[in-house]
Amino acid sequence: MTGRTNAMTVDVEDYFQVQAFAGCVRRDEWDAFPTRVEANTHRVLDLFAAARVRATFFTLGWVAQRHPALVRRIVAEGHELASHGWDHTRADSQTQAAFRADIRRTRAVLEDTGGVRVAGYRAATFSIGAGNLWAFPILLEEGYAYSSSINPIRHDLYGLPDAPRVPFRPVADGVPEIPMTTVRLFGRNWPCSGGGYFRLLPTGLYRAGLKRVNRRDRQPGIFYFHPWEIDPGQPRIAGAPLKSRLRHYTNLARMQGGLERLLRDFAWDRMDRVYAPVLSAAELVPA
Template structure:
């Protein structure tokens, strides 16, 4: 199946936005192996199910469907959670397996992780994921080859390149755009950022969203929607769960995880009440039996498989 080759029509129906969730546990934090080593994960108390249920309740209260980028580790440990999210009508995308930084992988390793995720998630939901988000936005100028691998492996869109200094590139486009690659067309869907005299500001999620007054966020979304451009937001289950102090984290990691954490539920609930949101897959018009109201031609649906537990899948 190919990605849609044109962007949704610009009309008044296009004033919609995109809410996403990185489905991971509280201990899935990049670059803190010295504090939370991978070998210890299985022995740590998981809160992803109860935290995600709180997110689902907030989404359900506003009757909003989101895109969940699911970590393979979580899908393997909690297939029933992924199945429930899918049954509620949310899109299931992929977030890598062990929260690995993609620019630290070889292309062959990345390809294996992608195929592993497709098998696992399709075995749970019966639907092949077509969207990917790299942990910590780790597809950037260090590894442009990763976009080609995504397209070669059948992914239709990516949400991993962030127009920010340090972890991305401020010159990246700040709105959805098509990448014409050797392997085919791949849509890139970046998160919301604000332009400031000091550079771009991460307004779409994390500490950046939590620390902004809601009025500033609403004003920027209205500005984008007036141009028929969607704003993409991202959240994590741990942001709505009980506060957790992790001993030994560097200051910058503590700030990223904890700054403004009290505002998460309020900001999310107000966004969902004030604006229209749909899953990314629906926005791009992928696999819809009826024509997309946002102007894309219907695609041929992926043939669904019978769902089965993720841990029955064997990888070699």
Template sequence: MNLPVRVNAMTVDVEDYFQVSAFEANIQRSQWDGLPHRVEQNTQRILDLFAQHQVKATFFTLGWVAERYPQLIRRIVDEGHELASHGYQHTRVTEQTPEQFREDLRISRQILEDIGGQPILGYRAASYSIGAKNLWALEVLEDEGFQYSSSIYPVKHDLYGMPGAPRFAYRPDNAPKLLEIPITTLRILDRNIPCGGGGFFRLYPYQFSKWAYSRLNRHENQPGIFYFHPWEIDPEQPRQHDLSFKTRFRHYLNLDRMQNRLNSLLSDFAWDTMQNVFLTKQTDNHHS
């Protein structure tokens, strides 16, 4: 018997190489405008890649990027992709008060809606910075009218993560109108193994990622979420110095292999936007 093909959500966190949280100690925000920008050309390449595979995706975009590259935002929307918010300038929610967070949401959403001309329904926190200690952020998102968030990574990690969170889309007790859609993990030996993209996708052999998504779709009958950043397909990006070994390893590992792996992933699985995968069927279950 042929089961219907599970459609997964493809997402891109639109930020430039110098905006990653791991570089905060090395690059000040005041320097951003003076650095070589590569986010536009890299995102254009991603749009070409998606067009080639006939894939629609969700672009969680910084307001800072949208202000500087409005034509890029219009192309995203014109080609049928979903535009969503990644905040204004990649400030982690853990660094914000509720008032600052609300203001950041409003400013970035206004910029994206003004340029893109479509309502912004979704939000993803910089560096998955919503977790057990700041779940108030989900209430603010609900209060501001967002329909979904994809900000919690149910893994144990030194920079982020909430290992006790549900693995699949759920409505939080403190924000029941909001759908929180955690990043994809695989449950192995009582532990959540991250397999939703980014640095882990560059670290693992592609066959592991393929196996993980197949298992998720076929055995757990769940859609996965994949995320990556425009800088991850750019091995030519300016190299930063004075980084710790761990930061350097995580950021630069296998950048030259990323595009080929993406090609395989886009071919091997079915993909669509967050909105189409998760909102159209109104997932209301409390999986864990």
């Protein structure tokens, strides 16, 4: 181990709710799909319990409303309950009023179900960028304490490559942002926070990147994944484009093994505890 504790996070959403399938699965069809998020998240919780790891679960309000016992288990086992918005609508597609209503509704359901304060927020598909920095003051006004919604890389669906690689305050009157982990190499930021890249690229590459962030940058890292990523037997979405299928289904069978190795080889904890010194500091790196 590197001696530094990293943040383990789970984006709690079902296989049919992902951005990759947004063009072929309508939200009004969701209830017609066989749900697997509850069983898969229980499997994740079992893995964490065996490894004695606590994590942050960024949970959709849609999921919490339908699976309250799952939310209560997350809390009962010492994990942080956080918001992933209501139904995976991209924040950059919402008006300010719609965004406020979304995060308010989600936080209310999560807190009522879990019986704990919800402090953290992660936008669907890392969809906060230069065009909607107004989200940060709204998050503060609605009672949130931090966001983890910016990925400082170049990507066709998201990314703010010029954003700081460490926690910062995007606007003076908003919550702080804890950006997804990247490695700085050859003059650009490279993804190092898990997700699809963890399945698509060699596991050793991620491990080397996280060690570099811990030792060279002297920073904790963030790892994120989804419960559906440890479920290779999930139903296939009919009519999905080839690119979406490659992103979603590649190497699902090896995901659990890679995750178990990470749980053994690095130290992990909840976002709110890993970043507690930063969140309580009076000053953060400015945007």
